[in-house]
Amino acid sequence: MFLDHRRQLAQPVRDALSLLAYPVQAAVDLPFGLGAQLKEQFSSRRQLLEQIAQLQAQQLLYEARLQRLDALERENIALRELLQSSYQVTESVLAASLMRVDLDPAAHLVQINKGSRTGVYVGQPVLDARGVMGQVDQVGPLSAVVRLITDPSHAIPVQVNRSGVRAIAQGTGDTSRLELVHVPNNADIEPGDLLVTSGFGGRFPPGYPVGRVTSVVIEPGQPFARISVEPAAALDRSRQVLLVRPSNQAIETTAAEAETEPTAGRP
16 A cells, blocks of 8 residues: 555556446436436527517507507597597587497498587587498487488488589498499489589588598480499598587577478488
């Protein structure tokens, strides 16, 4: 041992034994090393999954907020258009918002958030930023029901802006189409003509856009032409509307007519 301590005579033997023992030590340490590595990997993977879930939740929240901002932007655009439209209306107006839409396909009715307490009355004309939407059909203290011009029971006197030809635009039950009734085949009406209120019905003031003629069909042997009209108002999209307030005399006349007529939607 003295000589080994001084001259390291047994070092080659120890090195050989250590070399032979290394595989055994490595085999013994292998499960512990693999376990630690797997634990670290699983921990890192779990943290990564948690971070991904948090990021996905944040992305969903941001997308929802972005959609809300888009909706607010569209609403602001609609309000600006409505405000610009109100400057073109010579009568006084009252702004209102839609509360509910009737789901009955046979009745085109919408509910607005203004009623008799704000001066709304039966038969009052209702517009949006583009044109005539309809007229008030029922009135409550805080809300009212509006019958759209496309309701099958609604008819409105119109005039061709180009030629001055007068006709009646009647609802078809389709929010994208009106039709002119009892128009002779030789009437000066063409596709693309703008129809405006004529003012002869006693309810709608003259000059408000109602729609544009989309087709004129003349059938041989028939006394009247079949004329389709696309409404000017965005009946299926508008959320803000204007209620036109004519003079007090006109309001009294309209209210008296509403009491005598069986169908409020008819002018």
